[in-house]
Amino acid sequence: MIGIDDVARAVGVSPATVSRALSGRGPVSEATRQQVLEAARELGYVVSSNASGLASGRTRAVGVIVPFLNRWFYAQVLEAAQNALLAAGYDLTLYNLGGGVDTRRSVFEQFLFRQRVDGLIAISLEVTTEEVRRLHEIGKPIVCVGGPIPGLRTLSIDDIEISRIATDHLTALGHRRIAHIAGGGGGYDFHLPLNRRVGYELALRNAGIEPDPGLVEPADFTIAGGHAVAARFLADPERRPTAIFAASDEMAIGAILAAREIGLRVPEDLSVVGIDDHELAPFFGLTTVAQYPGNQGARAVELLLSELGRDAAPSEDGEGNEPLGFDLVIRSTTAAPPA
Amino acid sequence: MIGIDDVARAVGVSPATVSRALSGRGPVSEATRQQVLEAARELGYVVSSNASGLASGRTRAVGVIVPFLNRWFYAQVLEAAQNALLAAGYDLTLYNLGGGVDTRRSVFEQFLFRQRVDGLIAISLEVTTEEVRRLHEIGKPIVCVGGPIPGLRTLSIDDIEISRIATDHLTALGHRRIAHIAGGGGGYDFHLPLNRRVGYELALRNAGIEPDPGLVEPADFTIAGGHAVAARFLADPERRPTAIFAASDEMAIGAILAAREIGLRVPEDLSVVGIDDHELAPFFGLTTVAQYPGNQGARAVELLLSELGRDAAPSEDGEGNEPLGFDLVIRSTTAAPPA
DNA sequence: AGCGGAGTTGCAAGCGCTTCCAGTTCGGAC
DNA sequence: GTCCGAACTGGAAGCGCTTGCAACTCCGCT
Incomplete structure (x- = not known):
């Protein structure tokens, strides 16, 4: 393995100078720096991260x-x-x-x-x-x-705001019965689903709609989870919501699939909004709130x-x-x- | 930061012995080992990977x-x-x-x-x-x-075999016009799509079917890609295949969605097979070849x-x-x- | 009692870098 | 011409571990 000493010898300077030239810490004349860089490249020298880390306390x-x-x-x-x-x-x-x-x-x-x-x-x-x-x-x-x-x-x-905007979009279109597939469960930070639900209810109240707890149900952020919850929401034609706001695009996609399965057209019979702007969102034409991960x-x-x-x-x-x-x-x- | 010396001092042995006890290299009496382990746990000592790596050449x-x-x-x-x-x-x-x-x-x-x-x-x-x-x-x-x-x-x-099995399944069911959404493009190892196509053609020939190049088209391994290719395959009712074998589950799912869109029932009107056993495969009821990543x-x-x-x-x-x-x-x- | 060997342990020399400190050089100010 | 400081460079001391080697302790044997 080729070390800093080899580079130093090649250039005719001390290892200390090579170190300074390569790391950019401490003063080195421009001429020397160039020679060092050149020699290092030529020899294929790469600093050992262990040695460097041990000596400097920085590991990169x-x-x-x-x-x-x-x-x-x-x-x-x-x-x-x-x-x-x-x-x-x-x-x-x-x-x-x-x-x-x-x-x-x-x-x-x-x-x-x-x-x-x-x-x-x-x-x-x-x-x-x-x-x-x-x-x-x-x-x-x-x-x-x-x-x-x-x-x-x-x-x-701002999870509250992001959800409020999504739900606002639905109320602005005239929807009154808006269901929410909330997040929940397993390993996720629990603030997120909670805040998203708060934003949803906020938007409803702003539109003069009293939130109906029967229209909120959690799923596990997956397509299958969203599908299952949506299927339940849509089962009874009497109590069917006209829109679903899902706390993630994957659940929203599940909802779209569930709607299609029972012959509902999206968006004519049911509107669906998600959050994320998942890579599949354009494919499904999904309206969503992009959050640019x-x-x-x-x-x-x-x-x-x-x-x-x-x-x-x-x-x-x-x-x-x-x-x-x-x-x-x-x-x-x-x-x-x-x- | 607490170091190996602290542990050594706590136990009353040399750092060398602590190192041996903790790493399991070299002989240490059982009694000493236990004491060292105990002391390390107590002090919350964790070896510095840099120092250890530098000295031993092993980084873990x-x-x-x-x-x-x-x-x-x-x-x-x-x-x-x-x-x-x-x-x-x-x-x-x-x-x-x-x-x-x-x-x-x-x-x-x-x-x-x-x-x-x-x-x-x-x-x-x-x-x-x-x-x-x-x-x-x-x-x-x-x-x-x-x-x-x-x-x-x-x-x-064995990509040839995996594809052969998938295609065999279709020929065994009686299919004769079997399309293949091949893999292709961008960054993937190119052997894979090639071999999968070879296996597909092998299975067809085994069943006495001459492969039709018009029934093979590459996509990019995504749902959207599979959807687009499948839509093309299915467009003409006259020349429509009765089955599609996709080189990945995501493309197979795209094909299922494409079929549904034009009112074809899966599997009554069109059979679809994929490869992977993707997490969405059970959701779509997709027949596939699991490859257990x-x-x-x-x-x-x-x-x-x-x-x-x-x-x-x-x-x-x-x-x-x-x-x-x-x-x-x-x-x-x-x-x-x-x- | 003396000895050889197995089982443990400590000593100390690094591992390959970084960086403090001191020395050197050089240009300008006086 | 001298002196001072700035700019650069080299020497050398570690960074916190691992490990070859030597030393030491017990044994059981002869």
């Missing part, structure tokens, strides 16, 4: 913690984060908590303490107070996306790196939570209710 | 290279690999090549050479010969899943770790490729052709 790696992998939203955020990190020269170490209690515990007890990463990004995590304590103990900067974790800097969407991932990296950049201690201003953008995207699954 | 991390994240198959493999790695005490460093040419190049030129990982798992990668050369240069064990990379140990499905990921980790375990040089017996299991799963999208 960021840990990303996700509760799931195989969900569109998480994968989008993760992909964007990966790209941003690679572009900045950072490795991404993945911690997927979806592997059961034991793996989850060992991540929080062991893995995160190995000094392998300079900082962490946590995506929509629902964590126990004990886990929050561990996260703080690590003493490294953390940025959360989505699930607000007490005392940590969080990037989050890619931007969220990229922004999280940006924030984290800036914190690392100023060699800061983990920011104590954890309350400086940053709202994210979203937009209503009107396609062809919403229309005025049947006469 | 594995790199996983994927071409995409937001595809069901990749996410499944990745998730399983992550679980297996965590269980074995390994970190997983992710390299997603989907970020464009530049990131791809820097991964192959820089990131993989940082000595950050002990080994690599490459999932269904299509690589250039230059990239293969770089992979070899790294000098670490590599296990590939799916895309056979020349000279590297590969775990792969989770097992593939777990098996890849197992192989890689066993290679690392015996401190082996990267195995030169790269041709010892291992076939993987798959099963025809018959659900409700296939039946005899209309009379």
Whole structure:
């Protein structure tokens, strides 16, 4: 393995200078820098991250913690984060908590303490107070996306507002009986489904409609889950809603399929709105509120790196939570209710 | 930060003994080992991966290279690999090549050479010969899943056979006009779609049917792509196939939706078969060939770790490729052709 | 009693970098 | 011409572990 000494010898300077030239820390004359860069490229020299990390305390790696992998939203955020990190020269170490209690515990007890990463990004995590304590103990900067974790800097969407807008769109079209497929269950941060429901009820009240608890039912954020709930909503022609607002696009798609199965036309007989702007949304012509997970991932990296950049201690201003953008995207699954 | 010396002091032994006790390398009396373990737990000591890696050359991390994240198959493999790695005490460093040419190049030129990982798992990668050369240069064990990379140990499905079985199922039901939505395009290993087409044609010939090139068209492995191709196949009632075999479940689902849209019933008017056993397959009642990506990921980790375990040089017996299991799963999208 | 060997343990030398500190050079100010 | 500071460079001390080697302790044997 070719080391820093080889490069130093090739250029005729000390390893210290090579280190400075390559890392950009400390003064090096432009001429020397160029020679070093050249020699390094020529020899194919790449610094050993272990040695560098041990000596400097910086590893140039960021840990990303996700509760799931195989969900569109998480994968989008993760992909964007990966790209941003690679572009900045950072490795991404993945911690997927979806592997059961034991793996989850060992991540929080062991893995995160190995000094392998300079900082962490946590995506929509629902964590126990004990886990929050561990996260703080690590003493490294953390940025959360989505699930607000007490005392940590969080990037989050305004879930109440996003839902209000979606529901407003339906009331504005004239709908009065609007059902809501809420989120719920398993591993998700529980604030999200709750806030989305609050926004929905807010919009109804604004339109002078009293929310009917019989028109709200939770599902698990999947197509199959949305389908099952929608089928129940639509079963009785007497009590059938004229619109469904689902807390995610996948559930909305399930609802569309359920409607089609019993011969209802979308949007003529039933309007459907989702949240996400999932990759399948255009395919189904789904009206939805886009929340740009890619931007969220990229922004999280940006924030984290800036914190690392100023060699800061983990920011104590954890309350400086940053709202994210979203937009209503009107396609062809919403229309005025049947006469 | 609490270090190995603290533990040593607490127990009253040398750091060397603590290291041996914690890593399991070298002899330590049972009594001492217990004390060390106890003290480490108590103090919350976790070895610094940088220091350990630098001193030993082992990092207890594995790199996983994927071409995409937001595809069901990749996410499944990745998730399983992550679980297996965590269980074995390994970190997983992710390299997603989907970020464009530049990131791809820097991964192959820089990131993989940082000595950050002990080994690599490459999932269904299509690589250039230059990239293969770089992979070899790294000098670490590599296990590939799916895309056979020349000279590297590969775990792969028998794509010809898997397709043959799917198509056989259709011919056995009596179908004669069977269309194939092939894979193709962008970033995927190109052997896969090719082999699947070969298996399809093989099965047809076995049933005495001459393949009709007009009944084969590629799509991009997505629902939308499958939908578009299927819509074309089904447009002309005269030349309409009675069955469609898609090279992936997502494309098969697209085909089902396309059929429904023009009023065809599945399976009465059209049979559809896919490959994968995607999470949505049960929801659509899709008959498919399951290929268990989770097992593939777990098996890849197992192989890689066993290679690392015996401190082996990267195995030169790269041709010892291992076939993987798959099963025809018959659900409700296939039946005899209309009379 | 003396000895050889197995089982444990400690010593100390690194692993390959980074960075503090001190030295050197050079240009300008006086 | 001298002096000072800024800009650059090299020496060397670690960073926190692992591990080869030597030392030491018990045994059971002869």
